[in-house]
Amino acid sequence: MRNITAAASAAATVPSPDAAVEVRGICKMYAEMEALRSIDLDFPAGKLTTLLGPSGCGKTTLLKIIAGLIPATSGEVRVNGKPVTGPGPERAFVFQDFALMPWATVMRNVAFGLELKGVGKDERQAVAQKYIAEVGLSGFENKYPHELSGGMRQRVGLARAFAVNADVLLLDEPFSAVDEQNRRKFQEDLLRLVDLEKKTFIFVTHSIEEAVYCSDRIVILSRRPGRVAQIIEPEIDRTASPDAIRRDQGYLDTVEEIWQGLKRYVD
Amino acid sequence: MTLFGYRVPMMASLLAWCVIWEIVGQAGVSFLVPPLSDVLVAAFSLVQTGSWQAAALTTLNSFLIGMALAIVAGVVIGVLMGRSTLADNLLGIWVNIFVSAPLSALVPVLMILFGMGETTVVVTVFLFAVWIIVLDTRAGIQAVPRSLEEMGRSYGAGGLRLYSKIILLAALPEILAGIRLGMVRGVKGVVIGQLLVSIIGYGELFELYSRNFDMENFWALTIILFAAAMGLSALIENIEKRVEYYAGVR
Numbered sequence: 001m002r003n004i005t006a007a008a009s010a011a012a013t014v015p016s017p018d019a020a021v022e023v024r025g026i027c028k029m030y031a032e033m034e035a036l037r038s039i040d041l042d043f044p045a046g047k048l049t050t051l052l053g054p055s056g057c058g059k060t061t062l063l064k065i066i067a068g069l070i071p072a073t074s075g076e077v078r079v080n081g082k083p084v085t086g087p088g089p090e091r092a093f094v095f096q097d098f099a100l101m102p103w104a105t106v107m108r109n110v111a112f113g114l115e116l117k118g119v120g121k122d123e124r125q126a127v128a129q130k131y132i133a134e135v136g137l138s139g140f141e142n143k144y145p146h147e148l149s150g151g152m153r154q155r156v157g158l159a160r161a162f163a164v165n166a167d168v169l170l171l172d173e174p175f176s177a178v179d180e181q182n183r184r185k186f187q188e189d190l191l192r193l194v195d196l197e198k199k200t201f202i203f204v205t206h207s208i209e210e211a212v213y214c215s216d217r218i219v220i221l222s223r224r225p226g227r228v229a230q231i232i233e234p235e236i237d238r239t240a241s242p243d244a245i246r247r248d249q250g251y252l253d254t255v256e257e258i259w260q261g262l263k264r265y266v267d
Numbered sequence: 268m269t270l271f272g273y274r275v276p277m278m279a280s281l282l283a284w285c286v287i288w289e290i291v292g293q294a295g296v297s298f299l300v301p302p303l304s305d306v307l308v309a310a311f312s313l314v315q316t317g318s319w320q321a322a323a324l325t326t327l328n329s330f331l332i333g334m335a336l337a338i339v340a341g342v343v344i345g346v347l348m349g350r351s352t353l354a355d356n357l358l359g360i361w362v363n364i365f366v367s368a369p370l371s372a373l374v375p376v377l378m379i380l381f382g383m384g385e386t387t388v389v390v391t392v393f394l395f396a397v398w399i400i401v402l403d404t405r406a407g408i409q410a411v412p413r414s415l416e417e418m419g420r421s422y423g424a425g426g427l428r429l430y431s432k433i434i435l436l437a438a439l440p441e442i443l444a445g446i447r448l449g450m451v452r453g454v455k456g457v458v459i460g461q462l463l464v465s466i467i468g469y470g471e472l473f474e475l476y477s478r479n480f481d482m483e484n485f486w487a488l489t490i491i492l493f494a495a496a497m498g499l500s501a502l503i504e505n506i507e508k509r510v511e512y513y514a515g516v517r
Binding site for chain 2: 091112
């Protein structure tokens, strides 16, 4: 484990060359309520960075600002060097409540991003087919979302995000509506996909274990107004089996350290 | 329903009421209630007359035009109210007044404005049907989950495509319910409109038969109208059933 909080604040002024997403001085006010206060962050390309913090710390708000879904009050987000003014094809979002279209089949839901881009039917279905297989949903192409379990619905959401071939994937508490056993399996699958797809992942969660298990880098936000409290790189050997990782001393120490840091925010 | 341990088929109660009607009619309790069999015979010959066919066409024509206008205007206003607080505040009070107002009272005024012809009837149908469509559409639009809209935006649906691909489809169950209720009200509208104008279509026939105490034909006309209204409503209900699962999983 490496605590790089100090290094990160120095890096904020000098943009690192390998940052896929740069967040500079983001503040967000909701009427009188200050949600985020001058956030400076770099998200390294090809890595999975987690935003972790107590509920109401603004982590989902920050993610949606990066997605271009809500405007920041001040500050700037750059993706691949270009400032964000709204949603864009280089970013794909995975929603906490899946946000699947109930009137469309798994196939059409997964291919929806390509449909909006104007990709022809045969081509987009071929791409969708590939990612449906990759998330383990082969055979369910013609099912409707209400015929699937929560875990399977989120796999559809994930396949939809992969299908548009975005550089940056934004995941908003993707497993919080999935039951515990499915979640573990899902986390393992996600790690496999992170390895396979070589994309930049930004992941919001409130589960410390999930953050430590999945992340290359963990950004801990303080309670409202959200600020960067700490940045941790778990440095866990991911070549080990999932079960070995969960028993690894480094993994357990990191979980404990984060918990000690976050404990003061819990009522 | 079960009776003395036997399962009673669904339409059995209707049959029972038909039998009671027939008995009361045969007993000659009142000239207002002729036997059902006579009414059915009258209905059968009525639909073959040129005057009924012409009246039905006129009525259907006014009804369809009025309904089409009501659906278009109702959905557009409903979407506006569902999406914009300003529109909701401006129009909400009027929609709520009109949805419960006794609109029949307005028909004489409409006659002054639109004349004694079909236009008045079309406007009456429109006014009867449109408000409930507005209210249901508005409710449906407001029930569209925020995340579904954000999903559309983040995958590149902006402007009109956001409506055509996400918002209107997501609100479809409520919009259809509004259209079904609007149709039932529209049927009332077309008859009341024609009765008050009283010189065209179904209203003319109603007026003619009731004034001459021609009860067989009067009831035949009523039954045909009820059947048509129920058939229309069942048709929409059938479409609604296909999208019913939405509401639970949206």
